[in-house]
Amino acid sequence: MKYNRGMTITTPDPSSTIPAATEYAPDAPDAMVIQSGDLVLLLGADYKRFLVRVQSGHSTHTHLGVFRHDHLIGQLWGGVATSESGHQALVLQPGLADLMKQVKRGTQIIYPKDAAYIVHRLNLRAGSRVIEAGTGSGSLTIALAWAVAPSGLVVTHEVRPDIFKVARDNLERTGLLPYVKMYQTDIEDGFQVGDADALFLDVREPWRYLHHVRRALRPGGFFASLLPTANQVIDLLHGLDEHRFADVAVEELLLRAYKPTPDRFRPDENVVGHTGFLIFARCIARDEEIGRWQRPERRRYEARMRTQAEIEAEAARRAADVAAGGKKYPRMPLPG
Secondary structure (H helix, E strand, C coil): CEECCCCCEEEECCCCCCCCCCCCCCCCCHHHECCCCCEEEEEECCCEEEEEECCCCEEEEECCEEEEHHHCCCCECCCEEECCCCCEEEEECCCHHHHHHHCCCCCCCCCHHHHHHHHHHCCCCCCCEEEEECCCCCHHHHHHHHHHCCCCEEEEEECCHHHHHHHHHHHHHHCCHHHEEEEECCHHHCCCCCCEEEEEECCCCHHHHHHHHHHHEEEEEEEEEEECCHHHHHHHHHHHHHCCEEEEEEECCCECCECCCHHHCCECCCCECCCCEEEEEEECCCCCCHHHHCCHHHHHHHHHHHHHHHHHHHHHHHHHHHHCCCCCCCCCCCCC
16 A cells, blocks of 8 residues: 655645545534544555645645645545546545554664554553653654554653754644654753653664663553664663563564455565564563573573583593593492
8 A cells, every 4th residue: 555645735725626535424423524623544446545634725636636625525434536527535544544644754764563563562542641762753753642642751862953843743734743842952861750650762872861761661561662683682682681571582573465456365475574673571670680580491401502502511520630640530429
């Protein structure tokens, strides 16, 4: 699904006689009809998508022609809009994936397949308080705000002023800015708030900030990060040990789409493969022995490594004794 960012132009327009999208339903509840100020998704037959904020007296210019907003207002969701040039588009309520993919990009975004899982693993719901750094283009921030609204809060940090503005514009456009508190700041000295239910780091070296993470999270709080390379993951895993984080998991999500054609049902050629490593952990008490709470497979591996090291050390000691003129084999205990 491709989004045509930059191809839609919304302008005020004079009155027009173009037919309305769908017959007006005067008895329909407000939630069933489009109103001025609503965010609308226009979906063409070619599956190109346009995200539009409906305003009375305005119009949107696309490759399908000009769509008059006044002909959208009052129409039922799921109907068909007709442009001045006679082309049609479905008029739909945008979903979270639409909002995330359509954002203006100043940086690489976190894709919906990862964002949805991050929201799930951070245990977010309406009323949750979550901290994020860095904001980037605001794609994940949109997903976080979507999850915690209307009574929760996302507190996000971005150091670059140009990217900060891009993210703010994206959040404002999607209508989610009221649920986000934005700070243009470096997290080197810590986060602007604390007592958070969850915290997500999208920074190059997240292990450098884990001491700040501990102070910002509630006891037992949820932590997550996304990293592109294995070396970064390894450094973060060492940091999580040092700062007493348990229930650690490293995962990646691969998404395989299928062609929804009944007579030719088969995988799509475009596979959304590796986009990053997802790391999740829980903040535990500082006085807990972290070794007790590591995953069983890791404890077994480390036990094997310790045993192997002891065997190699003993072999080296015996070799040194033999080289010094000692016996090749150690004294064996006599029976009785």
